[in-house]
Ligand code: SF4
C-alpha cells in the first residue's frame with residue numbers, strides 16, 4: 001500500500017470515526033483533518049458507507065487507513081478499490097461509476 005496512507009488506531013466500526021477521544025476507554029488516534037480544522041465533525045464512514053474522500057478502508061482488526069491530505073482515489077491502486085469509480089460532474093468528488101445520482105451533492109451525474 002502507498003506510503004501516504006496513515007494507519008490510525010481505535011476507530012468505531014459501523015459508523016467509522018475517530019471523534020470519541022474522551023468517551024472511550026481505549027486509545028484512539030486523532031483524525032488529521034479534524035485536527036487541522038480544530039473540529040470533531042469529520043467521519044470516515046456512516047452506516048457502513050464510506051463518506052470521507054481520504055478513507056482508504058480498515059486493516060483488520062480495527063485500524064483506519066487514511067490518506068489525508070491526499071484524495072484516496074489518488075493513492076489507492078488496482079484491487080485496493082472494490083469497484084470502478086468516476087468523478088461527479090457537479091461536485092468533482094469520486095463516486096461509483098454506475099451511480100446516476102451523486103451521493104455527495106445529490107445531482108445527476
Ligand atoms: S478518513 Fe477522513 S474522517 Fe477518517 S481519519 Fe482520515 S480524514 Fe479523518
Ligand SMILES: [Zn+2]
Pocket residue numbers: 088089090091092093102103104105106107
Ligand atoms: Zn456530486
